[in-house]
Amino acid sequence: MSAPYGRHGHAGSGGAVALTVFVPPPRRWRLSDRQVGVLFMVPFILVAAAFILWPVLEAVRLAFYSKSPFRPTMTYVGLDNFRYLFGDPVFWAALRQAVVWTLSSTILQSILGVGLALLLHQAIRGINVFRGLLLFPYMVPTVVIALIWRWMFNPEFGIINATLLRFGVIEKNIYWFSEPTWAMASVILLNVWKFTPFVVICVLARLQMIPVDLYDAARVDGASAWQRFRDITLPQLKAVLSVVVVFRTIWTFNKFEEIYLLTRGGPGTSTFNLAVYGFEQATANLKLGVAAATGVVMLALLFTGSALYLRLIGRQEE
Amino acid sequence: MTYETRRRLRLVLLYTTLVTVTVVICFPLAWALVTSVKPNDEMLRLPPTFLPERLTADHYRALLTGRAMYFEAATGYRPKTAPPQHFLAWFFNSVVVSVGTTVISVGVSTLAAYSLTRFSFPGQRFFSYFSLMGYMVPSVIFVFPLFLLMARLGLTDRLPSLVLGYISITLPFCLWLMWAFFRGIPLEVEEAGLIDGASRLQVFWQIVLPLALPGIIATSIFSFVVSWNDYLIARIFMNSISQLPLTVGVMHFFEGVHVDWGLMMASAVLMTLPLSILFMLVQRHLIVGFGAGAVKG
Numbered sequence: 001m002s003a004p005y006g007r008h009g010h011a012g013s014g015g016a017v018a019l020t021v022f023v024p025p026p027r028r029w030r031l032s033d034r035q036v037g038v039l040f041m042v043p044f045i046l047v048a049a050a051f052i053l054w055p056v057l058e059a060v061r062l063a064f065y066s067k068s069p070f071r072p073t074m075t076y077v078g079l080d081n082f083r084y085l086f087g088d089p090v091f092w093a094a095l096r097q098a099v100v101w102t103l104s105s106t107i108l109q110s111i112l113g114v115g116l117a118l119l120l121h122q123a124i125r126g127i128n129v130f131r132g133l134l135l136f137p138y139m140v141p142t143v144v145i146a147l148i149w150r151w152m153f154n155p156e157f158g159i160i161n162a163t164l165l166r167f168g169v170i171e172k173n174i175y176w177f178s179e180p181t182w183a184m185a186s187v188i189l190l191n192v193w194k195f196t197p198f199v200v201i202c203v204l205a206r207l208q209m210i211p212v213d214l215y216d217a218a219r220v221d222g223a224s225a226w227q228r229f230r231d232i233t234l235p236q237l238k239a240v241l242s243v244v245v246v247f248r249t250i251w252t253f254n255k256f257e258e259i260y261l262l263t264r265g266g267p268g269t270s271t272f273n274l275a276v277y278g279f280e281q282a283t284a285n286l287k288l289g290v291a292a293a294t295g296v297v298m299l300a301l302l303f304t305g306s307a308l309y310l311r312l313i314g315r316q317e318e
Numbered sequence: 319m320t321y322e323t324r325r326r327l328r329l330v331l332l333y334t335t336l337v338t339v340t341v342v343i344c345f346p347l348a349w350a351l352v353t354s355v356k357p358n359d360e361m362l363r364l365p366p367t368f369l370p371e372r373l374t375a376d377h378y379r380a381l382l383t384g385r386a387m388y389f390e391a392a393t394g395y396r397p398k399t400a401p402p403q404h405f406l407a408w409f410f411n412s413v414v415v416s417v418g419t420t421v422i423s424v425g426v427s428t429l430a431a432y433s434l435t436r437f438s439f440p441g442q443r444f445f446s447y448f449s450l451m452g453y454m455v456p457s458v459i460f461v462f463p464l465f466l467l468m469a470r471l472g473l474t475d476r477l478p479s480l481v482l483g484y485i486s487i488t489l490p491f492c493l494w495l496m497w498a499f500f501r502g503i504p505l506e507v508e509e510a511g512l513i514d515g516a517s518r519l520q521v522f523w524q525i526v527l528p529l530a531l532p533g534i535i536a537t538s539i540f541s542f543v544v545s546w547n548d549y550l551i552a553r554i555f556m557n558s559i560s561q562l563p564l565t566v567g568v569m570h571f572f573e574g575v576h577v578d579w580g581l582m583m584a585s586a587v588l589m590t591l592p593l594s595i596l597f598m599l600v601q602r603h604l605i606v607g608f609g610a611g612a613v614k615g
Contacts, residue, residue: 036518037437044430044493047422051486052452055460055467062463069465119339122332130336132601133344139593140347141547143565144586148346151353151579159349162365193346247453254456257549261569275458279550288462295459302454 062292069288081293090269091277091294098273100184102253105191109248110241112192113199118233120200121207131204138197146261149190153177180270183263187271191258195251199244206240207233242313250302274298347590354378354583361580377584381405402581407560408567409588415477415563416545419484420538423492428534431496432522436505445493452490457550460486465554475557483551488541495540499533500526539596546593564589 031039063082066075085091120131137145152158153176164170176182210233218228256275259265265276272280278294281287353361354377356370384403434442464483465474473479503526511521527534549565556562559570568585571578 031518033437033518036522037433037439040429040433043426044489047426047485048448048489051464051482052448052455052460052489055463055486056455058463058466059459069462116339119332119336124329124332130340132598133340135601136347136594136597137343139543139597140590141565141593143547143549143568144350144589145346147568147582147586148350151583152346152349154579157362157364157366157579159366166365193343250454254454254458256456256458261549275456278458282462283554288466291458291462295456298456299454299459306454 059292059295062289063296065289067288068286069282070286077289081287081289082297084287084290085293085297090272091274093269094272094274094277097184097271098253098275101188101191101255101259101271101273102249104188105195105252106245106248108188108192109196109199110245112196113244114203114237114241116196117200117203117207118229120204135197135201137194138201140194142194142257143261145190145194146257149186149262150177153186177263178267180267183267183271187259187262190262191252191255194258195248199248202240202244203237206237210236246306246309250306253302254298350583350586354580354587356580358578358580377580378588380581381584381588402571402585404560404562404567405585405588408562408564411477411561412546412563412565413592415480415484416542418477418481419488419545420541422481423485423488423541424496424534424538427489427492427496427537428527428530431493431500432526434497435500436508446497449490449494449497453494457487461551461554464551468555474555475561477561479555480552480563483555484545484548487548487551488544491544492537492541495537496530496533499530499537502533503529535600539600542596543593 062074064076064078066077066080067073116134120127120134152160155161155173155175155178158176160176161170161173165173174182176186214232215228218232223231253273254275255273256279259271259273259276260279263271265272265280269277274294274297278291278298281294282291352368352370355373355375356367357372357374357376360367360371381402382405384405430445434445461483464486468474468479468482471479473482507525507529508521511525512518516524547565548563549569552563552566556566559567562570564585568582568589571582571585
């Protein structure tokens with residue numbers, strides 16, 4: 001191989017020549033930065049447009065049509081789907097239950113999450129093992145948790161009733177999934193169990209960034225542990241907590257599987273949230289339009305909620 | 319009280335709290351494991367035994383060999399539930415679909431995130447809004463239009479439809495995470511390569527990608543977990559029993575008259591196993607991932 005570009009010949013062929021001489025690749029392989037930039041975006045734009053943007057827009061369109069999943073026809077019905085929704089008492093019940101489900105899950109997760117994060121923040125031997133074990137529930141498939149929950153809360157053979165009976169907390173078996181209040185409590189418990197680690201991880205990451213001298217100074221000034229928590233830790237966590245709470249609220253509000261796999265929304269419709277309601281409209285009632293309208297209502301609620309929240313946060317910071 | 323005894327007391331208190339909390343939180347998983355190795359008669363005994371008196375691998379054998387014969391040996395009658403003959407096929411389907419989803423969504427978003435951090439062009443803000451919105455849209459919204467799209471493409475009831483469906487969940491957070499990782503890689507490293515005469519593609523392939531590897535690993539794991547755990551999309555898209563992923567398949571065990579809890583708990587353990595292995599291997603990377611941005615869940 002001749003080496004037309006370098007005085008010293010090809011880098012590998014010289015043997016004794018220590019200098020590395022660059023050989024530019026043939027010109028046709030070179031893409032300008034602009035071309036690379038565009039080329040790298042193309043797959044993402046195509047995939048996102050086809051499988052995210054289009055389905056969401058299509059769902060909004062579907063909300064104004066009557067459509068069965070198994071028939072190709074679609075009929076424009078204007079606002080009928082929304083009229084149907086607002087006239088359906090089950091929709092309003094689902095909305096109320098969604099609020100109960102979202103608020104209690106998020107509040108419990110946040111309190112437990114901060115507590116656990118403080119516990120896991122301690123610099124003691126073996127803490128990494130505890131961190132690993134306590135974060136693991138976040139990875140466990142919802143189906144698996146639902147299977148385990150159904151087994152543990154089984155009225156006749158479940159460990160929960162057996163334990164409660166043995167310690168005399170209850171006198172006869174609780175039928176967890178047959179009573180609306182207990183069913184709601186058990187889905188909330190499942191959600192809290194699975195997603196508290198999320199709060200822990202976010203808070204833990206932030207805790208590790210708080211400068212230690214702050215605490216040392218406070219200690220010198222004779223501040224108690226509670227005062228140190230209230231006056232140093234909490235203010236430092238405020239920003240991350242406000243973000244975590246928003247995300248947890250949105251995602252909990254949207255959750256479908258956590259409820260459906262455990263109670264199927266039952267007994268009756270007492271653990272329906274809007275996602276389960278929409279799913280049932282599409283699969284049991286074969287009303288895709290009504291399901292899509294439910295989705296549009298959910299999106300509208302989420303956007304209004306986040307906009308209000310952002311404004312609230314903004315005002316507080318001023 | 320001396321300083322030393324106070325310190326000791328505090329440590330004891332801390333460890334006691336930690337151990338108690340860990341036991342409570344890990345109990346459900348441990349209980350599934352214990353139940354899965356109990357023979358059927360012991361499983362339904364009251365009050366339950368905390369440690370199995372006799373160990374059995376019957377439930378696992380039934381799942382892995384697909385033979386339901388053990389039912390008769392253990393309980394004396396043949397239950398009406400579907401035999402677990404599809405378990406291995408479901409497992410295989412889950413692996414294929416999760417790997418496929420991860421490769422496509424991480425690949426596509428790695429390229430896009432690189433482009434977004436290294437070149438400036440109009441509309442970049444749009445992409446950050448876009449992936450943030452992707453976090454907010456509930457899956458129940460796009461699952462039905464996607465189903466209609468798959469039906470039109472003739473893909474329903476086939477594994478590729480699941481990959482395409484899962485991408486719609488994983489893509490926004492993959493872009494978000496990779497974006498955060500690429501922002502953390504200093505431009506100087508690449509400029510050095512470019513000055514040495516390497517092309518943009520060479521720089522990307524040989525310098526930037528190796529540096530971004532921890533981020534790529536973390537993002538891949540999250541993408542894998544999300545695809546592995548999905549129920550909703552598979553429930554809507556898939557129909558024939560041999561084509562199901564694990565999540566939807568295992569729920570079929572509830573459809574008989576007789577519920578076989580041993581089988582159920584064994585499937586729960588086997589379904590969690592790949593995730594536990596991944597988790598142990600890369601726990602460190604995962605914390606990095608969480609630090610970079612919120613992950614959908």
